[in-house]
Amino acid sequence: MAILEAENISKSFGKAEVLKDVTFSLEQGHALAIIGSSGSGKTTLLRCLNFLERPDGGVIRVKGEVLFDTNDPSTQSEAQIRKKRLHFGLVFQSFNLFPQYTALQNITLASELLAKEQNKKDPGKDNKRIDLKEIKEKALVLLDQMGLADKAGLHPYQLSGGQQQRVAIARALALEPDILCFDEPTSALDPELTGEVLRVIRSLAEKKTTMTIVTHEMAFARDVADEVIFLDDGVIVERGKAVDVIENPQQERTRQFLSRFSQD
Amino acid sequence: MDEILVIIEILAKGFLVNSRLFLLTLLFALPLGLVISFGSMSKVKSVSAVTKTIVWVVRGIPLLLLLLIIYFAPGLLWGISPWGTGNSGRFNAAVIAFVINYACYFSEIFRGGIQSIPIGQTEAGQVLGMTKGQIFFKITLLQVIKRIVPPMSNEIITLIKDTSLARLISVYEILMRAQEYAPRGLIWPLFSTGLFFLAFVGFLSLLFGWFERKLDYFKV
Numbered sequence: 001m002a003i004l005e006a007e008n009i010s011k012s013f014g015k016a017e018v019l020k021d022v023t024f025s026l027e028q029g030h031a032l033a034i035i036g037s038s039g040s041g042k043t044t045l046l047r048c049l050n051f052l053e054r055p056d057g058g059v060i061r062v063k064g065e066v067l068f069d070t071n072d073p074s075t076q077s078e079a080q081i082r083k084k085r086l087h088f089g090l091v092f093q094s095f096n097l098f099p100q101y102t103a104l105q106n107i108t109l110a111s112e113l114l115a116k117e118q119n120k121k122d123p124g125k126d127n128k129r130i131d132l133k134e135i136k137e138k139a140l141v142l143l144d145q146m147g148l149a150d151k152a153g154l155h156p157y158q159l160s161g162g163q164q165q166r167v168a169i170a171r172a173l174a175l176e177p178d179i180l181c182f183d184e185p186t187s188a189l190d191p192e193l194t195g196e197v198l199r200v201i202r203s204l205a206e207k208k209t210t211m212t213i214v215t216h217e218m219a220f221a222r223d224v225a226d227e228v229i230f231l232d233d234g235v236i237v238e239r240g241k242a243v244d245v246i247e248n249p250q251q252e253r254t255r256q257f258l259s260r261f262s263q264d
Numbered sequence: 265m266d267e268i269l270v271i272i273e274i275l276a277k278g279f280l281v282n283s284r285l286f287l288l289t290l291l292f293a294l295p296l297g298l299v300i301s302f303g304s305m306s307k308v309k310s311v312s313a314v315t316k317t318i319v320w321v322v323r324g325i326p327l328l329l330l331l332l333i334i335y336f337a338p339g340l341l342w343g344i345s346p347w348g349t350g351n352s353g354r355f356n357a358a359v360i361a362f363v364i365n366y367a368c369y370f371s372e373i374f375r376g377g378i379q380s381i382p383i384g385q386t387e388a389g390q391v392l393g394m395t396k397g398q399i400f401f402k403i404t405l406l407q408v409i410k411r412i413v414p415p416m417s418n419e420i421i422t423l424i425k426d427t428s429l430a431r432l433i434s435v436y437e438i439l440m441r442a443q444e445y446a447p448r449g450l451i452w453p454l455f456s457t458g459l460f461f462l463a464f465v466g467f468l469s470l471l472f473g474w475f476e477r478k479l480d481y482f483k484v
Contacts, residue, residue: 050390050391051390052387052390052391082390082393082394082395083393085390085391085393086393088391089391090391092384092387092388094382094384096382096384096385096387096388097388098385098388098403099407099482099483099484100406100407100410100481100482100484101482109392109402110389110392110393110394113394113398113402114393155481155482155483156482157482157483171392172391172392175392175393
């Protein structure tokens, strides 16, 4: 069964219809790449999944549970949405690390706040208390996986863009989301730093992390993603196996879009 | 020689009044300013409109006039004296006027600081499942503080000098005391009050410098 099902997602900003009845699903352990030109609605789609934008219409289900349904107001309260966000992790184009915290603190902050909340609700059961030390150790393991074990104590401004983005990936992974989303994770990086971030994402794919990646790196999408969705003007024009869509697109519009990439 | 010391002591006691007015204004105007800044940023149109009007009026009126309005208006209009009587009543009225005035100025500094924080910071907190309160206190606030230290230090330095305006409603502060010697031909007490302000502002500048260095460990 699909871990993520999005049905008839629509979203408008004023008169501009950015997403028009977008329907797709994602299998557990798969990586889905969303490609398309700027303004095609890729980022908006990702932001709808993370509830940074509220869809105007549609249903979002994770593991069969309805997270969001525009016809069911009970799924739309702020507190509900806050909890449901934790099914998703999001890595931003511009990293958005918290500047006043070290790399390590960036990763542990949200887990610590959640643990404190949990412990407050449930103060009796000492053995079940989530240990802050455990959170820190887990974060250090993640940093190590990102190749940043020696950067734990540094603040974001002391890190390169690629290093910051890898910390951001670790930060998203720390909460163990069901689906990890990337919004053009390398667009703000120069080519030299792009590689190190893509390598990390590739290794996550090898570990069967369920991912949705909005990207302009076609070769990367082809090699790493299981499936590709080509989005144009708020509509899914083509979807299929990554290799098929990128090497041998069926739709004229997809061909046009991809031809601009094959030149370089 | 003895008279000089006596006068200096009297002036120092006067400056204590200025300092108290200064501290009380800060104590109340800083949190009130934050609340007002939230008001003017409110998504509820009527709230932001009302708040912005208040800020416009308060910033549009000379502090001197505001002081007189706060002190005299309740008595003239409704025949009441909510600030109490005598010295303490006048001092209370001065505190109220200063708090209202400075809270409005501070609110604009807070607003600028809060709006200068990239929306991505809030969004990063949101996708990590943080509440609005957690995002404000754990993420945004310190970044705002770091950004507003320079404009705040300006306002706060202006505040200590503005406190001498309170003599208009006979708050017995340092300039008022110093002026009393002028008719007797003693002009030096008046000018020497500048030294008190200079020393105080010097101390404030050191404090702000220290604080800025304290926040040097990160960049926004």
